[in-house]
Amino acid sequence: MPQSESAVIVEGIEKSFGGVKALRGISFEVARGxxxxxxxxxxAGKTTTVNILSTLVRPDSGRAVVAGHDVVTDPAGVRRSIMLTGQHASLDDMLTGYENLVMFGRLLGLTKSAARARAKQLLEEFDLVRAEDRRVGTYSGGMRRRIDIACGLVVRPEVVFLDEPTTGLDPRSRQAVWDLVSSFKSKGITTLLTTQYLEEADALSDRIIVIDHGTVIAEGTADExxxxxxxxxxxxxxxxxxxIPAVVAALGPMLPDDYRLALTPESDRIAVPAPDGARTLAEALRRLDQADIDLVDIALRRPSLDDVFLTLTGHAAETVEVTDDTEAADAVSVVKS
Structure with a gap:
């Protein structure tokens, strides 16, 4: 098969669990690197999508290709090409961190000496040397996530699936995962990152797709x-x-009618469209200075991805009930064969 420019191709995938439609004809592509x-x-259908792409769940219809391998007709080829880590680390709690890494290396076909050498290298890379002889069952949540990801990197994958990898992590551990994603990009590894955290998608992604009720409702860069x-x-x-009424009067035609109508007696700030960016800010400041109005703050703002999600779906991301991913969510694990 000729090498495609896309590392992941998803075409019209559908999946139902009982009477619940988890995915409704979802389609997208991910370029190499x-x-x-x-x-x-x-x-929304994020975990179901990842589980299909990693061959843990079979789609009802549609087509998906990962690293040149069809997820239905060549699942073994997919598994040899990917790393998957999710919300729940899949490790042997009775083994030490070092022993888990050696075990994964041996399962993936490395010789005993090569598996030991790779384990030592990964323990160093993931700052786990001091915990290498401790049972994984004693690790903190952040340490478990790091050893989980390290196990998936014993053999370099072409595609990495990170399914909400920072859920429940403290800020330091979360930043470590962010740094890891950046390192994947520098190495040319394709990464598909599912997340509920809007700022996480903004900070890490080259491109974003927004899924709601099993459908892709938007696609583009964060800025787009x-x-x-x-x-x-x-x-x-x-x-x-x-x-505030004096501010409105001073701004004059800079404040469109719909922005004026949005103000209520409880409003503590005013938003003004800034098509000219900093020049709009400077003009507003000039008008308010002339009107001798004192300010606590004036700043140029850009919409957040929270605003984007609310605009696209009509609801905030964190208020949606779990309805369609529950059957697949528990299956997340590091997959290699």
Whole structure:
């Protein structure tokens, strides 16, 4: 098969669990070496998508190809080409970190000496040397996540699936996973990252797809998605909230009617569209200075991915109930064969 420019190809995948449709004709591609963020709330279909691509779950219909291998007709080829880690580390708690790594190396066909050498290398790389002789069952959540990912890297994969890898981690461990994703990109490894954390998708992804109710509802870079909410705006917070009417008067035609109508007696700030970026900010500041209005803050803001999700779906990402991923979520593990 000729080598495709796409490391992952998904065409019209559908999957149901009982009477619940988890995926409804989902399609997307991931280029070789690209980091694709898959953004969506609990129950959107993210984990089901990953489980199909890693051959843990068989699709009802559609086609998916990973690293040149069809997930249905050549699942062994897929598994040899990928690393998968998820929300729950799949390790032998009775073995030490070092022993887990050696075991994975041997299962993947390394000689005993090569497996030991690779284990030592990964323990160093993942800052686990001091814990190498401790049973994994005694590891913290962040340490378990690191050893889980290390086990998946015993043999370099072509494609990495990280299914909500920072869920439940403390900030330091979360940053370590972020650094790891950056290292994958520098090595040319394709990464598909599912997350509920909007800032995580923003910080790590070359491109983002947004999934809601088993369907891709938007696709693009973070900046492209943010632009769909209306672009940059200038946020103004007066020192005295009673002066908000004066701020509105001073801004004049800079403040469109729909922005004026959005203001309520409880409003403590005013948003002004900023099509000209910093020049809009400077003009607003000039007008308010002339009107002798004191401010607590004035700043140029860009829409967050929270704003994007709310605009695209009509609900906030964190408020959606789990409805369609529960059957597949427990199957997440490091897969190699």
């Amino acid at each position: 690209e980091v694709l963020g898959v953004l969506g709330p609990n129950g 998605l943010k632009a769909r909410t209306g672009g940059s705006y200038c946020e103004i917070v007066p020192l005295d909230l009673k002066s």
